[in-house]
Amino acid sequence: MGITLLDSIGHAQLPTSRHFRIEKLADGVYAAIHKPGGYGICNAGIVDLGEKTLIFDPFISPEAARDLLRAAEALTSYPVAYVVNSHFHNDHIRGNQVFAPPATVISTTRTRELIAQHEPEAIAAEKDYAPKRLKQFQAALQAEQDSLKRRELSLMVDYFQALAESNPQLKVTLPNQTFDTQLILRGKDRTVKLISYGKGHTESDLIMILPKEKIVFTGDLLFIDHHPYLADGFPEEWIAALNNIGKLEPEILVPGHGPVGQREDISTMIGYIEMTDRLTRQIIREGKPIEILSGLTPPHPYDTWLLSTFFIPNLRFMYQRARGEVK
Ligand SMILES: [Zn+2]
Structure with a gap:
């Protein structure tokens, strides 16, 4: 799927792709x-x-990443020298193979280990289950009338379709430059800082800071209008990382999922984690079993967030954690 650089009357415009929308920050x-x-x-x-x-x-x-490569070349006229992986989850790393070699792929040391540990098995398992899950979600989407639920199901269809279609061409492409706490990349015109606060959304996450522009790319430490996935995470450290991002006084935040946001979105995200903690501790205090969680629905303002499929697993994770049954 190619990108378009000129509109019908020849005006220059931002590259377009069926996979993403480019926003100039x-x-x-x-x-x-x-x-x-x-x-x-x-x-x-x-x-x-x-x-x-x-x-x-x-x-x-890789298909979406190929469009990203074309967009990057069109926007900057320079080759892609670096690819950064914010954490090990498949949706943030599978495009590596389109850029490297020759690009250098950068992550934290622990993220590289987690990719090496999880990816071969994940790719093998997805070969079988991604097409099955895709069919289930397509059927559910066809039967659904509610517009919010249709948006939600469409996103799951996109996810499993991407996994199913890309599976035969996937090659595990590991980061080949790693760091633990901070790495500064200096170009002729601009410097970016990669910072890892350690644990958060996963065992190791990094953010990218553009100090002059006051822009932070947060990876999945921040979700906007989307439920985060908590069960690979460390809620206390996650909240601490979000507070650290707030202290950078960023003006523009690019979340791992959802629209570009602002500093206020950090407190909404912290509020989500605290809400799941509060809800589950209340249920434990009332002596109710974990099964009760399946009947709960997200409270306002999270009731319109996408990826609501994560809500119940998030509550179960927080319940088990509060009872000391998981890390
Ligand atoms: Zn993630």
Whole structure:
């Protein structure tokens, strides 16, 4: 699927793709936001460092990543030198193979270990279950009338379709440059800082800071209008990481999922984690069993968030955690 650089009357415009929408954040800095029906799933970033280009979180599928590469080349006129993986989840790393080699793929040391540990097995398992789950979600979508539920189911269809279609061409492409707490990348025109606060959404997450532009690409430490996935995470450290991001006083935040946001979105995200903790502790205090959680629905303002399929598993995780049954 190609990108388009000119509209019908020849005006220059931002590259387009069926997988994502490009949003210009500053000169040389772009967010690529997942588009419904596309195979991006997460959000990516394109940063012109000056004579070299950086890609942040290259999507779930090589197909979407190929469009991202074309968009980056069109926007910056320079080759992609760096690809950054914010954490090990498949939707943020599977595009690596489109850029590397020759690009250098950067992550934390622990994220590289987690990719090496999980990916071969995940890709093998998806070969079988992704087409099955795809059929289930397609059938559910066809039967659903409610517009919010249809948007939700469409996103799950996109996710499993991306997995099923890309499976035969996937090659595990590990990061080949790693760090633990901080890495500064200096280009001719721009410097970016990669920072890891350690545990959060996963055992190891990193964020990318553009100090001059006051922009932060957060990876999945921040979700906007989407339920986060808590069960690989560490809620206390996650909240601490979000507070640290707030202290950077960013003006623009690019979340792992959802639209580009602002500093206020950090407290909404912290509120979500605290809400799941409060709800489950209340149920434990009342002596109710874990099964009761299945009947709960997300409270306002989270009742319109997508990825609501994570809500019950999130509550179960927080319940088991509060009882000391999981880490
Ligand atoms: Zn994630």
